[in-house]
Amino acid sequence: MDSSEFRKHAHQMVDWMADYMDNVDNYPVKSQVHPKKIYDQIEKGIPQKGESIDLIFKDFQKKIIPGITHWQNPNFFAYFNANASPPSILAEMLTATLGIQGMKWETSPASTELEERMMEWLGDAMGIPKTWTGVIQDTASTATLASILTAREQKTNYQINEKGFGESTKFRIYCSDQTHSSIEKGAKIAGFGKDNVIKIPTDDQLALRADLLLQQIKQDIKNGLEPLCIVVAIGTTGTMAMDPLKEIAQIAEEYKIWLHVDAAYAGSALILPEYQPLIKGIEKADSFVFNPHKWLFTNFDCSTYFVKDKNALVNTFAILPEYLKTKTDGLVNNHCDWGIPLGRRFRSLKLWFVMRYYGLEGLQNMIRYHIDLAKWLENEIHKAANFELVVPRSMNLVCFRFKPKGNNDLEKLNIINEQLLHQLNATGSLFLTHTKVDSVYTLRMVIGQTNVEKEHVEKAWELIQKTANEMTY
Amino acid sequence: MDSSEFRKHAHQMVDWMADYMDNVDNYPVKSQVHPKKIYDQIEKGIPQKGESIDLIFKDFQKKIIPGITHWQNPNFFAYFNANASPPSILAEMLTATLGIQGMKWETSPASTELEERMMEWLGDAMGIPKTWTGVIQDTASTATLASILTAREQKTNYQINEKGFGESTKFRIYCSDQTHSSIEKGAKIAGFGKDNVIKIPTDDQLALRADLLLQQIKQDIKNGLEPLCIVVAIGTTGTMAMDPLKEIAQIAEEYKIWLHVDAAYAGSALILPEYQPLIKGIEKADSFVFNPHKWLFTNFDCSTYFVKDKNALVNTFAILPEYLKTKTDGLVNNHCDWGIPLGRRFRSLKLWFVMRYYGLEGLQNMIRYHIDLAKWLENEIHKAANFELVVPRSMNLVCFRFKPKGNNDLEKLNIINEQLLHQLNATGSLFLTHTKVDSVYTLRMVIGQTNVEKEHVEKAWELIQKTANEMTY
Structure with a gap:
């Protein structure tokens, strides 16, 4: 074409x-269609000869739209x-056309550096400590997994990354009985098992009860188990309950437990000063995630993950094979080392369009x-x-x-x-x-x-x- | 707007x-820019008031393009x-505008069902067994991680997902010394540790030596270790070497070892019948990944992951909290249970545009x-x-x-x-x-x-x- x-x-x-x-x-x-309605309308195999965009576009309207x-x-x-949102869609059009990779700084410096700035813009607007560093992940599920893995590696001095689990798992992860399924999913992936995700009961507002958390932690330590990580929900998925971060942060600090804050949806409201008290205590946490692709008018996928210690994150994920070595390694951020996927879309562009257009x-x-x-x-x-x-x-x-x-x-x-x-x-x-x-x-x-x-x-x-x-x- | x-x-x-x-x-x-060139040109904070698209777009051309x-x-x-490619970009424009989620069937049936069909089109065109099932992942790194996790869970009867690692890791993962860093990354994430990724030497074509693999497996079993998974590269990243799948598949079959085939780049060439002999033996493998977003003219991200046993994959990842329950659960495929992220873009649309337009x-x-x-x-x-x-x-x-x-x-x-x-x-x-x-x-x-x-x-x-x-x- x-x-x-x-x-x-x-x-x-x-x-x-x-x-x-x-x-x-x-x-x-x-969508009001029944299962297989769309599937049955799509041809059974790839056409031998090319077809016109007019025809494909007509089929899109006729066959796809009813299933949306x-x-x-x-x-x-x-x-x-x-x-x-319109500015976000405009940016996605440009992103698709440029078709660049943001995996390493050198594969498109603008992608890495605009992302650095956009994370600063967002972090500052929301009251994230200025010393923290942000990076875009695809979804909060992935960010939470990254957080759990970083906790695992920091606690074991990177020994599980090196040697694997050396003995029976004694690590425990805590969250409320209302928190998102992604915590259990992350704990499973990271090798802890769902039985080691301890779901602390909630109060009548469905917020985690810090007193019961403390009790559980003490009990676990007594039993020879190791508290590894607490996940605080600022806005649970079911009812948008707010866990008491400040109280929990004090417990995390006292017992030296990794603290991750999941504000996937509600985080967007932290750009309102009147809601920032919800994350009082954040400076004692280790990581924070929220999704501009939810309530901040920025097309999916765009989940932003902020960490106190960027080296802990990078040390958890970095691998540098010969074919990925560049002259600037060590001088710049290579975001492929900040999470699971190697390839990365140019996702900061839409954040820039959205934040500038709306202000x-x-x-x-x-x-x-x-x-x-x-x-x-x-x-x-x-x-x-x-x-x-x-x-x-x-x-x-x-x-x-x-x-x-x-x-x-x-x-x-x-x-x-x-x-x-x-x-x-x-x-x-x-x-x-x-x-x-x-x-x-x-x-x-x-x-x-x-x-x-x-x-x-x-x-x-x-x-x-x-x-x-x-x-x- | x-x-x-x-x-x-x-x-x-x-x-x-x-x-x-x-x-x-x-x-x-x-891009010929020096580090921080782009970063320094972007304002230090989010603007208070909104700005015009004209201004933003002008800045995009002036400030961003040199860093691309x-x-x-x-x-x-x-x-x-x-x-x-042009048809792929057209589809991305529509995808961005619809802004739908393909996480569950009900959140947009067309996304799930078009994806099912597109995986059939691709699988058939490439010689993947017809009984296999495909699903889109973001990248091959994620697909390979999914494969390693499925191997882990199938081998342990889903006990690591439930209880975590119960004892010292005895599992071993095999690949050649040329295979992609994502295998080591996946093994680390899944809790096996890099020391348990055994890199088998290669021949003068840089392809894995099946004889040395067999020798290593025998030795490991003798030493009380458990061979878990072999990753075959059809096209290594360094030199596009081709591991001998057929020979390795026989070893995998004999020793009942999970077999994953990573054809991330070269897989696109399997639509040429003359290259399909490269995956002779695929029917004995368990999973296969290749990236249409590389050499099949389909915008990133679009990595396609094919599995022999879809239930093993789904059982590894599925979690069903109340807020995600729908009337059609059990009747349809819910792709959020087929990998790590919950949210999913409508990525099959661009595959449909590309495959139909070019034929x-x-x-x-x-x-x-x-x-x-x-x-x-x-x-x-x-x-x-x-x-x-x-x-x-x-x-x-x-x-x-x-x-x-x-x-x-x-x-x-x-x-x-x-x-x-x-x-x-x-x-x-x-x-x-x-x-x-x-x-x-x-x-x-x-x-x-x-x-x-x-x-x-x-x-x-x-x-x-x-x-x-x-x-x-």
């Missing part, structure tokens, strides 16, 4: 992309957002607006006779359930709410997901899509009430 | 992108290619053309009095050095060739990297950029000869 053909088609795509942005709220948020769940639809209230104030305004919308909904639920908040609103997440008056049967209410969720999602007008709080089936409504406005939340709330009240059960 | 502003700027970008494609060979291939090493320049002969024949022609260009260069080097091939050409990789007549001093020749490499790269007219073969400093020239033509190789060869012959040393 020569550049003139590319130019023609790319302009066509742009018009479709802009139209998509205009119309995205007219698509069913959650529209994460950029402002009525997407499910999971946590994975937000795109700090613009980003703050968007996040404050989302939180205000959640407050509005929280208040509506308070007033509604047949609904209740399951836990208090946290930032922009509202956890609630339908509870028709006089109905106190837990099992029955769970079934009703599960049915309500599926009926709502089947309308295509919105998309919610659920969690369980203790045993209570709970609807989660995250109000954080890039383009969400008051009207979307109002309409959603209307539909939720109407659907619930018309349900037969 | 509303859609009309996006539309305007995106059209501007497209024009720049098409112009870039036209002019990419006028940029210095390897142009991987899409046809004179890029370094490392292995990470190729973009199998188009892709085959491009790869055959690159190999023919490498043959031409090989022949030129044969004829040149002052150059020699260090190892025979393998596919599209030519490994050679400058060897002025009568000069046999290894150390001196190494210094001369290192100097030659840096002088060549400093011209900006081409970009080569090096490796060492035994102790011989060797220039690597990979002829596989999407847009490389005969004229680029001719000009490069001219420049190499001229620079070498004019060098003072």
Whole structure:
């Protein structure tokens, strides 16, 4: 394809992309297709001869779009957002065209150095200590794994990297019973096993109980086990509960335990000064992760990982075979040594576009607006006779359930709410997901899509009430 | 930014992108900036107020482009290619705009199901057994790690995932002394330690010696160690050596050792029937990885990982917390359980665009053309009095050095060739990297950029000869 053909088609795509942005709220948020519907429509094998972009693009619209769940639809209230934004998409277009590798400094100095600066911008805006260093990872799962591995190697003086586990694992990793599955996944990968991930009970706000953590640590030490790492959640996935970092940091300091802070979603709100008290004590932690690809309007993937001691991280991952040696080794940062993959996309570019285009104030305004919308909904639920908040609103997440008056049967209410969720999602007008709080089936409504406005939340709330009240059960 | 502003700027970008494609060979291939040059030009902190895209885009051209090493320049002969292509870029534009997550089937059925089909297209075209299943990973490093972890869990009946390492590691991983650093990295992460990665010596083609592998395995068993996994390289990074899969597969079968095949770069050439004999024995292996983001014209990241037993993979990684439960669990594939990250981009779309646009024949022609260009260069080097091939050409990789007549001093020749490499790269007219073969400093020239033509190789060869012959040393 020569550049003139590319130019023609790319302009066509742009018009479709802009139209998509205009119309995205007219698509069913959650794809309504049945399993194998898309699969069956795709030809069984690679075509022998090439086909035209016109034909492929037509098929994209006809065959692929119905199988898309529209994460950029402002009525997407499910999971946590994975937000795109226009400046971020513009940057992704350039990134795809340049097609460079950011693995070593020399493979594109701009990628490494812009990333260094963007990490400073973000860290400063969020209150991360200025002496820390940041690097982009693909996801928080990977960053958390990197943190656990660094803890492992620092504790053993890099002996597991060298010789492997030398004896039965005595290491323990602590987190609350609400923290993300990625901690268990990371512990498994790193060879600790899920049985050594100790899930500390939570309080009535679903935040880790520091007193019980301390008790467990003391008990473990008594039993000859070695506390290795604590993972604090600033915003759990289920209900966005906030673990008490400051208290836990003191325990970590006293017992010299590695401390990782997982603020994957809620971290974006730390650009608001009023939320920075949530990470008081961060200077005693060892690492921190949050995902601009969630609530900071920067296309997936872009997870930012900050560490106190960059050498500990690099010493955990660096390997330098001959074919990767460059003249500048030792003088510059080679980000391939800062994580698992060798190859790396030019991901800092989109952060630069987003942070400059919106400015700090613009980003703050968007996040404050989302939180205000959640407050509005929280208040509506308070007033509604047949609904209740399951836990208090946290930032922009509202956890609630339908509870028709006089109905106190837990099992029955769970079934009703599960049915309500599926009926709502089947309308295509919105998309919610659920969690369980203790045993209570709970609807989660995250109000954080890039383009969400008051009207979307109002309409959603209307539909939720109407659907619930018309349900037969 | 509303859609009309996006539309305007995106059209501007497209024009720049098409112009870039036209002019990419006028940029210095390897960025010529000094460390901190780019960093120092970027403002020290996030701006308070938003800025215009016009300004940001101007800065992109002025401040970022000089720090770019142009991987899409046809004179890029370094490392292995990470190729973009016009159809792939078009797909990336759509992917960025949709901004969906492919973590679970329900989060966008089209992402999962198109991925399933694309893996079938690729697997069939390359001669992967039809009963195998494929999934996209970010990089081969991650896929190899996934393979090692699956081997670990299958061997221990998922006990390390559950309980962690129960005793001193007795497991051994085998690969040749030429295989990629990702194997050592994976072994470290998985808790085996680098000392348990046994690097088997290679023959004069730098391919793993199966006889020595067998000998080592027997010895290890005698010593009470447990052979866990063999990694076969189809195309090593240094010289694209081909390990004898068929022979090794027989050993793996006899001793019931997990067998992973790493064809990260060379795998693309398996779409040529004449190269498929290289993976004879694949049916006895357990997993296979190759990167369409290298030589199959599909933007990074897109590494495809094929496994014989998908359940072994899924059982190694699956965790199902409440907030990720969906109605279709058990009925469909949820790709978040097939690797490390939870979130996943819609990466199959670009494979679909690339494979349909070029068709199998188009892709085959491009790869055959690159190999023919490498043959031409090989022949030129044969004829040149002052150059020699260090190892025979393998596919599209030519490994050679400058060897002025009568000069046999290894150390001196190494210094001369290192100097030659840096002088060549400093011209900006081409970009080569090096490796060492035994102790011989060797220039690597990979002829596989999407847009490389005969004229680029001719000009490069001219420049190499001229620079070498004019060098003072």
